[in-house]
Amino acid sequence: MATLSATADSNPFSAIASIHPAMVDPADADGLSVPTIMLASGDEPADDVKKFEEHLKVAKHVEIFKDQIHGWMAARSDLKDEKVKKEYERGYKTVVEFFGKNL
Amino acid sequence: MTGPKNATKAIVVVYDIFGYFDQTLQGADILAHSDDNQKYKVYMPDWFKGKPCPIEM
Numbered sequence: 001m002a003t004l005s006a007t008a009d010s011n012p013f014s015a016i017a018s019i020h021p022a023m024v025d026p027a028d029a030d031g032l033s034v035p036t037i038m039l040a041s042g043d044e045p046a047d048d049v050k051k052f053e054e055h056l057k058v059a060k061h062v063e064i065f066k067d068q069i070h071g072w073m074a075a076r077s078d079l080k081d082e083k084v085k086k087e088y089e090r091g092y093k094t095v096v097e098f099f100g101k102n103l
Numbered sequence: 104m105t106g107p108k109n110a111t112k113a114i115v116v117v118y119d120i121f122g123y124f125d126q127t128l129q130g131a132d133i134l135a136h137s138d139d140n141q142k143y144k145v146y147m148p149d150w151f152k153g154k155p156c157p158i159e160m
Contacts, residue, residue, distance in 0.1 A: 001117045002117060013115075073126070073127075074124065074127045075119055075121035075122075075158055077126040088126070089133065092134055093137055096137040096138045100140065100141050103141075
């Protein structure tokens with residue numbers, strides 16, 4: 001969703017964040033002209049994430065949280081697990097820092 | 104919507120198919136308040152108008 005709105009002709013956003021996205025398409029990265037951060041889980045195909053990062057021509061931060069599941073920063077997150085909780089918080093902090101540096 | 108009244112920047116959250124869930128709402132709060140130098144207003148509209156996908160699926 002974030003990449004779709006940011007690549008549209010009239011993009012109101014100054015930076016975007018993609019959190020454990022479904023269907024990573026490296027071609028989407030070509031149309032991005034704003035700072036982009038993508039945090040992928042171990043469930044997203046690492047190759048697609050790598051290719052997406054290579055296609056990004058803007059300020060970027062792409063990180064794979066290999067030991068986390070798709071959904072670890074949202075509804076599927078098991079915050080009772082200390083490790084998940086730590087990575088959940090680290091994920092959000094990483095987004096805030098990226099926005100702080102790039103907005 | 105969360106974040107302090109005097110925030111000058113805003114974040115729009117598009118959440119996953121399950122809609123408003125505690126972890127997602129908490130995440131929005133973290134986004135709004137984590138940065139000491141910059142506070143954000145976080146908007147999380149009800150994209151599904153009250154009918155998200157049930158988590159049991």
